Amino acid sequence: MVIPLIIVAALLAVFGKRLADVSGGDDPRVVPTVLLNTPFPAMDLAALPGREFGGLSTADLKGQVSLVNVWGSWCVACMVEHPTLVALNREKLVPIHGIAWRDKPEASLAWLAKNGDPYARVGQDPRSSAAIALGVTGAPETFVVDAEGVIRYKHIGPITPEVWKTKLAPLIAQLRK
Amino acid sequence: MKRILSILAALPIFAALLISISAFAVEPDERLNDPAAEARAREVSKALRCVVCQNETIDDSNAELARDMRLLVRERIKAGDTNDQVLAYMVQRYGDFVLLKPRMTGETLVLWFGPFLVLIVGGFIVMRRLRKPAPAAAPEALSMEDAKALQEITNTDDGTQKDSAP
Amino acid sequence: MLIELGHFALALALLVAVVQGTLPLIGAHRRNTAWMAVAEPAAIVQALLCGFAFATLMHAYIVSDFSVIGVANNSHTAKPLLYKITGVWGNHEGSMVLWITVLSLFGAAVALFGTNLPRSLKARTLGIQGLIGLGFLAFILFTSNPFLRLNPAPAQGNGLNPLLQDPGLAFHPPMLYLGYVGFSVAFSFAAAALLEGRVDSAWARWVRPWTLAAWMFLTLGIGLGSWWAYYELGWGGWWFWDPVENASFIPWLTGTALLHSAIVVERREALKSWTILLAIVTFSLSLLGTFLVRSGILTSVHAFAADPARGVFVLILLAIAIGGSLTLYAVRAPAVDGGGVFSPISREGGLLINNLLLTTAATTVLLGTLYPLIADAFELGKLSVGAPYFNAVFVPLMVPLVILTGIGPLLAWKRGDLNGAFQRLKAAAAIAVLALLATVVLNGGDIVNIAAGGGMALAAWLIAAALTEWLYRVRGTDGISWQRIVNLPRSAYGMTLAHIGMAVLIIGVTGSTAWKEEHIESLKPGEYIEAAGYRVTFVTAKEVRGPNYVALQGEYTVTRNGELVTTLRPEKRNFSQPVQQTTEAAIHTTGLADLYTVIGDADAANTAFVTRVFYEPFVPCLWYGVLLMGLGGLVSLSDRRHRIGAARRIAAGSAALQPAE
16 A cells, blocks of 8 residues: 555655756757767868868877857857867967858858857768767757867857866866876 | 656646647658558658657657658668667667667566566565465444444444445 | 726635635635635625626737737637637647636536525535635736736737637637536535535536536546547548647546436436546546646647646645545545445446446556657657557557447346346347448458458447337337326436437448548649549649738549539648648548548649548448537536426326336
């Protein structure tokens, strides 16, 4: 006769834990990447016409720690993080590569002209082939890739100065050692 | 956005389905020419979750990423992948999250065997109940009021033991 | 002003709920009749106050009073009146007021119609009902108040999600709430019986009509939701195993089990503590269904502005309501257990297996729905549980249940004769086999058609068995007598109708799953799609204006063998407030199958339009099945034995009923 009570108590405990997690910032929608500590998937993305640096291929990521940022001119949240990326680039803290996801090249270029261009290389991904290879579920998402070209971290959502300071900067410093 | 969210919040059913349904799933230009390959693509698409939606298959979803995933599924099939290989390709990138039918692993043992466990334990309890009926509880004396009420109710019975129905 | 009065009424209702939730319970404990007597007027006043509060809110929506936050956020002057009204429950806060209003109405109904209930049982039932009301009034007033003002008031509201501006969905939530909340009565009766320490057939007889009513509303509510999804979402699906759908389906399964186990209590005073447990669990699952989706922890919550304060409040409420009642159950249930003895092969035995299968099915759906959440909590990784899982696990549980549903009613109480039942069901079994063969012969012998044949065989079996059972009850030695047909209790007809409804539903599920045809083409004027013998020709597309939308309307002529059948005009509507597109499928139905057309985007040259044509065989059977089940509930509800305080004596003719032993 106490069994139903025990089951319900256990269920409510699970709900309680999840509620605490969620209000503590663990968004149930966020799907962590399964590509952690695996080599950056093979890709060779075309450049945005007229940009100084070329397109993005997997080989370009070898040699130094870098960020790969998935964005699009259609993406509202990308606008939020953009000033942070521009600032990071200005201070030459880390090379940032961009993947222009599901975007027209003109639109991407216009957006960069208007909001500033923090990117080293930018590759076009008009049909999500790179995004799917990277397991991207939305924009912006940012990968931390080490000097061997291995994915070490994925940040989902806009990068804020806070995120840079607490998560990305320490990780990059550690990877550079 | 928040406003739309709060509108949806009230809906007891289908709230999750309301997100972005204005366009359509599979478009004519996506299809493969070979009907058998296309049928396989549909089957695979129905097993894959649209990762930007709620509980929708990429086959049903009109999200742009879902469309691109459908196209990729077709590309893989054209390239000679089996259905399982296509699924594995997606799982490798998105994890088990992308499968609508979870694989049987240590993590999903309870999910897959839970129902059978409930059936077996329940069946066991039922068997025991059928074999050895619990002793009848000692009848309590009825209060005058209750006795009268019971009388009235039993009087309305139509005298058959066969007429109960849901 | 009116809205402040509504707010005040709700606050007052909270105070009344405090009284209703305490005095009668204490009074019943101390056998103080004066205190117990408070319950009835309190329940009625409660309903009046909640009803008034709801009416003021509805008034604010009708007159578009945008100084009220909820109205400003969810309404718009250009909206048709119907959707201004239904907009009241088109948002979280307003729907909670509807919820509490329905709850209080059920309480008042028990107070008014439960005239032959023992005083203490009634006082306790209403007391528990008051406590539930108290919890949710507090929830509304402290976390989800719809009566708050906005200053300054905006000139125009934000409008209602266009998908909700639809007759099917407009009445789906109230219907669903009538079901969910209706189970609160069974819950209160169960808790009251535990407090009383007594459960008997009289108790079961009092509870059954309320359960039946709740079950009927829930059945129709789920059906309405499914129907809406079918015609509005634009791809002709009618069930998605979405968490929010499951949330309503799980209490339906346990509610169905409760309906059947209550019969055993009523007839044989057996399965008493189990029935009490089912009553508690069914309402608990309703609470879980209504509130889990508002707390922010299920993935479906995607669609919600998750408010942690709200979530915590809900969790505490669930803990008190469910935890409290189950604690009471753990302590008191042993005292109410026991009852009639029966053999495994008997009506009771059959109903017990029915309960086993239904509860297992409910547990399965619950497990699948909550598993992603459980996996999150135990950090087992992110995973999804979708339709393929549910179909794989749920369907095998339903097959034996349907077979049993055919046999059970032919078994006698206490000790049944299985061989005898089989003898009588020979014809039904033969019909089932014929259905299987006919399906395979007509459609081919591949795996899909064999499975479909199995589904059709189950449906045929159930219909034939239900009719067989009826036939044996109305047939005496002198053949079928009109008098027996008339005198058969309504509850018997209710059962037969509901079981046949189930069978018709199975036909719909089977047919639409196995033989649905999908055609998608980009059509220029004059081009056509052929589906199931129909030719759907695209004629033209034009722009049409509605009250608050502009639509692209396609015109398609449907011909069969060269003869015009109908003209279909599917639309793609663009709403401006809020900005959203909806599809309006155009459906031609033959009564047994639907031809479903949807118009999509134009090509670059604006001459060819993406057109979807679905042939949906047997989909109408889904709605017939649901309606038949609902009708079964209604007919059973009208049985004189369920008419509370009615019909003292019954005509002597009913003795002619022949037991089907």
